[in-house]
Amino acid sequence: MSENGAEKKTAKTQRTAVALRKQLGGAPHEVLKRNKEQNRLRRTIVDAMRQGSATVPEIAETTKLPSHQVLWHLMAMKKYGEVVEGDQQGDYFKYVLVQKQEKAK
């Protein structure tokens, strides 16, 4: 690593986000609450998908979540490589969880 690169790395460890959080007395309550709820929904969807591939209505039925929310989270997971699209079943596509080992490759 060059000298400049080393300086950058040192600067990086200062973590301005953490410093700002301390200065503000914590992250905004609303953001924390929203994120907690999103994580709960995401976990519910992931748990339902562990059984195998499923369509949006199937996941919505298993999880009792509204189908639009299931789709929104699935598409976010697809975008960031956590889910892939499978075969089409009638009017719907199936979605499959990407295994962690596979992701690591």
Place this chain on the structure above:
Amino acid sequence: MQQGKIATDALVIGGGIAGLQAALDLADQGFRVLIVEREPSIGGKMIALSKVFPTLDCSSCICTPRMAAAAHHENISILTYCEVQQVDPAGDGFTARILKKPRYVDEVVCTGCRLCEYACPVNVAHEFEGELVARKAIYVPFSNAIPQVAMVDLDNCLLCGRCEKECPPGAIDFFQEPEEVTVEAGTVIIATGFEMTHMEAKPEYGLGRLRNVLNPLQVERLLAPHGPYGRVLRPSDGKVPDTIAYIQCAGSRDHTLGVPYCSRVCCMYAIKQAMLLSGSLPLVEVTIYYMDIRAFGKGFEQFYQNAKAMGIEFVKAKVAKITEDEQQNPVVRIEVIEEDGRVEERAHDMVVLSLGIVPAGHADGVLPASRAEDGFFLAAEPKLAPCRTDHEGVFVAGTAAGPKDIPDSIVEGGAAALEAAAHLRRNGRSPGRDMNARQESTQGTLAQQAN
């Protein structure tokens, strides 16, 4: 707040296709140009479109090279994510006050690798994708954004610091501050673009309330190969739609919305989208409910006839309201004008409202040019000099002057550049002068962009 100063020949407000064309035409003549863009990337609305009518050329393939040409042009500087606060006449030119908002990412250091985005745990509705999919609280605005630089959405950030930990060059700085930039320019070109009609005044059409009623920019993203779903699905449940309807004049020619004029592009973009949907979903039935089809431009009538020949159904009918059945299918209530005038209700899997064009941009008095009654910038001599405003040295291009399509916006961008160049020459500014000596930016970002 940090402060900077830039001197330039021309200030172009807006980095959409009209502003880019104006900037490139001026810069190619040797004039120094500064483009100021309110969004985090240049490209305007065009960069979000899938294809353009009537040729069905890839929109991104036309727009991206223009964006890159402007970004790499030695006579063009670009400031993105900025707010023009005030432009005032000063001597034979203008002084502009511009607020450069913080991205919380160093634009010079960031490589656009997106490792920060993958590390971020927060999901937020992505505005560029019509909110149909998520982005992260730190994100590169879209895949071909220029500049290809990440930014932090501080309103949705947990301040967890994971992005900073992952960032290889250490570009993230949560203490970055806004910068006030003063620009001295010899001429101003307004290319502030448009917004789609605001539909709050038309709750009976259900936009924002019914999940399968979409606006046309959302459909552009659905049709884009790298769009939110990677294919056309409906947002309520991911179903591949079998029947799709378009409601024409949904945001134009309607006094209740304050938009009495025709928006000029809605008929053609609806036909274009209908043809593209038929191409990507071979079994889909597309119906267009219309009052009149206005196919006035070069190749437009043939495009309309081709759509009819492809099997797209055109029904002359006025839509009164849109409701939803138990399967979340939008149900349109129509009067079938060309038959017996009967009232019918028809269910579709998805409905698209062909929204109109309304002016975007700044509050009155911020820019030194008057607006017409419809809110668009006034052309002082609409027949002889359509790009001239009522203030000498201030020109207008593209949809800032009124609804128009992409070719007309590009033509106006070129025309505004020509008028601006003539104005600069009249005031003794010749192209090709070295402006570097006059630039006194205090921040590295600005210094690099202006050099």
